[in-house]
Amino acid sequence: MSTTCTALIVPARLSQPVRTETIIPSLPTLQALVEGNIEAITRGEWHAYLNEEGKIINLPANIRAGHLFRETGLYLNDIFCGDVVFLGQGTHGEEADVPDYLIGLAEDLFDAQLSA
Numbered sequence: 171m172s173t174t175c176t177a178l179i180v181p182a183r184l185s186q187p188v189r190t191e192t193i194i195p196s197l198p199t200l201q202a203l204v205e206g207n208i209e210a211i212t213r214g215e216w217h218a219y220l221n222e223e224g225k226i227i228n229l230p231a232n233i234r235a236g237h238l239f240r241e242t243g244l245y246l247n248d249i250f251c252g253d254v255v256f257l258g259q260g261t262h263g264e265e266a267d268v269p270d271y272l273i274g275l276a277e278d279l280f281d282a283q284l285s286a
Contacts, residue, residue: 176267178256178276178284179203182232188280190273195257195265203255205229213244215259216269224251234280241275 175195180188193199200208200219209222218239221229229252236250258266273284 173265175257175265177203178268178273180232180235180238180254180256180276182230182235182252182254184234188234188276188282188284190268190284193255200255204253206252211239211244211246212259213242216256216272217259219255219257220250221252225249237279238272238276241279242272 173194174192177191177193177195178188179191193203197208204219204221204224206221206223206227208219211218211220218235220232220235221227232250232252232254235254238256239246239250256268256272258268260266276282277284
């Protein structure tokens, strides 16, 4: 039986809405969501997955994800390209639901209704 998690998905294209989605957090699922091999960024109780070759293959810059990273206190001198998937981190490093505070922050930043 596969475990599902609630993910926060921040598309690079501004025409696509930021959304939450219930996913099976498997490697194939994450690769499909970011359109390629994944790279992880971890901070405390959450992590984000993005396409590891996003800049090389000219995926669009993800300004919203960069803004969300900065608002969490994570200042990276980089440009994030392509869609970004945020998940929570369980006690033993396993995938978990994206933290509620991260969803709330995204709602405030992007004027979006994401909570149930």
